[in-house]
Amino acid sequence: xxxxxxxxxxxxxxxxxxxxxxxxxxxxxxxxxxxxxxxxxxxxxxxxxxxxxxxxxxxxxxxxxxxxxxxxxxxxxxxxxxxxxxxxxxxxxxxxxxxxxxxxxxxxxxxxxxxxxxxxxxxxxxxxxxxxxxxxxxxxxxxxxxxxxxxxxxxxxxxxxxxxxxxxxxxxxxxxxxxxxxxxxxxxxxxxxxxxxxxxxxxxxxxxxxxxxxxxxxxxxxxxxxxxxxxxxxxxxxxxxxxxxxxxxxxxxxxxxxxxxx
Amino acid sequence: xxxxxxxxxxxxxxxxxxxxxxxxxxxxxxxxxxxxxxxxxxxxxxxxxxxxxxxxxxxxxxxxxxxxxxxxxxxxxxxxxxxxxxxxxxxxxxxxxxxxxxxxxxxxxxxxxxxxxxxxxxxxxxxxxxxxxxxxxxxxxxxxxxxxxxxxxxxxxxxxxxxxxxxxxxxxxxxxxxxxxxxxxxxxxxxxxxxxxxxxxxxxxxxxxxxxxxxxxxxxxxxxxxxxxxxxxxxxxxxxxxxxxxxxxxxxxxxxxxxxxxxxxxxxxxxxxxxxxxxxxxxxxxxxxxxxxxxxxxxxxxxxxxxxxxxxxxxxxxxxxxxxxxxxxx
Numbered sequence: 001x002x003x004x005x006x007x008x009x010x011x012x013x014x015x016x017x018x019x020x021x022x023x024x025x026x027x028x029x030x031x032x033x034x035x036x037x038x039x040x041x042x043x044x045x046x047x048x049x050x051x052x053x054x055x056x057x058x059x060x061x062x063x064x065x066x067x068x069x070x071x072x073x074x075x076x077x078x079x080x081x082x083x084x085x086x087x088x089x090x091x092x093x094x095x096x097x098x099x100x101x102x103x104x105x106x107x108x109x110x111x112x113x114x115x116x117x118x119x120x121x122x123x124x125x126x127x128x129x130x131x132x133x134x135x136x137x138x139x140x141x142x143x144x145x146x147x148x149x150x151x152x153x154x155x156x157x158x159x160x161x162x163x164x165x166x167x168x169x170x171x172x173x174x175x176x177x178x179x180x181x182x183x184x185x186x187x188x189x190x191x192x193x194x195x196x197x198x199x200x201x202x203x204x205x206x207x208x209x210x211x212x213x214x215x216x217x218x219x220x221x222x223x224x225x226x227x228x229x230x231x232x233x234x235x236x237x238x239x240x241x242x243x244x245x246x247x248x249x250x251x252x253x254x255x256x257x258x259x260x261x262x
Numbered sequence: 263x264x265x266x267x268x269x270x271x272x273x274x275x276x277x278x279x280x281x282x283x284x285x286x287x288x289x290x291x292x293x294x295x296x297x298x299x300x301x302x303x304x305x306x307x308x309x310x311x312x313x314x315x316x317x318x319x320x321x322x323x324x325x326x327x328x329x330x331x332x333x334x335x336x337x338x339x340x341x342x343x344x345x346x347x348x349x350x351x352x353x354x355x356x357x358x359x360x361x362x363x364x365x366x367x368x369x370x371x372x373x374x375x376x377x378x379x380x381x382x383x384x385x386x387x388x389x390x391x392x393x394x395x396x397x398x399x400x401x402x403x404x405x406x407x408x409x410x411x412x413x414x415x416x417x418x419x420x421x422x423x424x425x426x427x428x429x430x431x432x433x434x435x436x437x438x439x440x441x442x443x444x445x446x447x448x449x450x451x452x453x454x455x456x457x458x459x460x461x462x463x464x465x466x467x468x469x470x471x472x473x474x475x476x477x478x479x480x481x482x483x484x485x486x487x488x489x490x491x492x493x494x495x496x497x498x499x500x501x502x503x504x505x506x507x508x509x510x511x512x513x514x515x516x517x518x519x520x521x522x523x524x525x526x527x528x529x530x531x532x533x534x535x536x537x538x539x540x541x542x543x544x545x546x547x548x549x550x551x552x553x554x555x556x557x558x559x560x561x562x563x564x565x566x567x568x569x570x571x572x573x574x575x576x577x578x579x580x581x582x583x584x585x586x587x588x589x590x591x592x
Binding site: 014 | 330333334335337353355358359361362363365368369370372374375379380382383386387388389
């Protein structure tokens with residue numbers, strides 16, 4: 001365990017050092033984060049200016065959803081994108097061999113090798129949006145912290161889904177951009193899930209669990225806690241299930257990479 | 263004590279077969295035809311601790327597949343394999359701590375950072391203490407003569423320096439068994455010689471077992487007392503290198519430079535003329551005729567320069583498999 005923590009510290013310090021060689025990226029990430037948040041806020045303001053409300057959520061409440069969405073975006077920029085989208089390179093260039101021959105859990109290595117510092121603007125922006133929302137709603141700082149368990153469950157769910165799709169590249173090298181499809185579906189998480197028509201709501205809860213990613217944590221932030229415990233338990237159940245599934249799936253995928261099947 | 267043992271080791275790949283053209287692709291989409299390709303068949307050999315063994319064979323002979331089975335990267339289809347007492351494909355921690363694989367065409371060092379940063383990661387992976395780490399880096403980098411470059415970003419190093427740093431990264435945990443796949447690929451003669459010298463020193467100093475594939479005869483002859491020749495997935499020869507040369511390649515290559523161009527016809531009576539370019543010529547001559555041929559040439563032609571060497575390994579291998587009536591050793 002201690003070895004893994006030391007390894008993680010080295011992984012992240014070296015990858016940040018490596019990225020610092022390309023300073024212009026910071027500006028680009030900042031602009032992209034600002035643009036994305038501005039776009040989201042503008043979209044919301046169009047609705048609310050016209051007097052609509054998304055399934056009864058007030059403007060600050062909807063901003064809280066956007067805040068959680070931006071935080072998850074930060075997580076995927078920091079870890080999911082740089083690591084999982086490289087599995088395909090490891091397969092194509094054969095560098096997976098080096099990882100498999102190290103006496104270290106290969107899923108740990110492949111999922112956490114790189115920490116991208118360019119997620120920082122998104123993390124800041126997400127926190128700002130959430131803080132603005134809690135302030136507007138006169139909620140306490142504690143209620144913001146109370147959303148952490150739900151956000152962690154969302155992170156587990158997101159990781160499980162992303163990892164599953166990314167490790168499919170062990171068989172089908174050509175589908176390396178499948179995670180972009182996932183990402184565009186996840187965009188639905190910018191808005192409270194109740195705002196969607198019934199069919200979509202069903203789809204985004206049971207097929208692609210976007211509802212658990214942003215709406216459930218945001219509910220905690222804004223104090224819409226009716227039935228919240230039930231959703232939280234479901235979110236954690238789903239998150240743990242997907243995480244365990246990803247571990248099993250990786251082992252299964254490696255058997256194909258290492259040709260145990262034939 | 264046997265460190266590596268294989269018995270009837272076999273690997274069959276199942277690959278999809280597709281007719282060329284779009285019609286073939288269409289048919290392939292609906293009905294997938296598969297074909298079994300035998301990469302390695304009934305490979306049986308034993309390697310003792312401390313031995314340095316060269317795997318020889320043409321491209322596609324099954325050398326890399328065998329290395330991958332020995333390191334546990336792929337699972338054998340049938341047969342038995344034990345390395346250091348382990349079944350490699352289980353990739354148990356105790357097994358992985360004992361081995362290392364160096365691949366000439368792949369790199370594990372981080373491109374944009376100094377090699378020392380990558381070495382530090384490996385030190386933690388193998389649970390080395392800080393003092394042990396420093397001690398080993400100092401020792402190995404001195405042997406490799408790369409103390410001065412460990413603080414430079416890997417992308418700024420020459421190919422030879424990079425390969426040495428790769429070796430250092432692969433050996434930091436002092437593996438007892440070292441697998442090397444084309445470790446000198448693409449290096450210039452000096453760098454090749456330095457790598458060879460280092461590997462020999464490492465073998466002598468730590469008694470490590472080494473298995474090596476290479477296209478360069480010099481690598482094999484400098485390092486390996488024993489070679490295993492693999493062709494079409496089976497062992498064709500297993501024994502000392504000198505025996506292989508006697509048995510399969512009783513040839514030498516003579517390179518001559520004359521004062522004036524000599525016609526190909528005039529050279530053909532000495533042996534097989536490989537190439538004539540202006541005043542230069544390459545001949546392949548039977549080992550036992552070499553002195554005779556050289557004496558006659560010096561007598562009959564205005565020879566300016568003359569060298570005798572082993573033909574390139576590819577050439578030997580090509581000849582071995584072109585000879586009729588050769589079959590694998592039982």
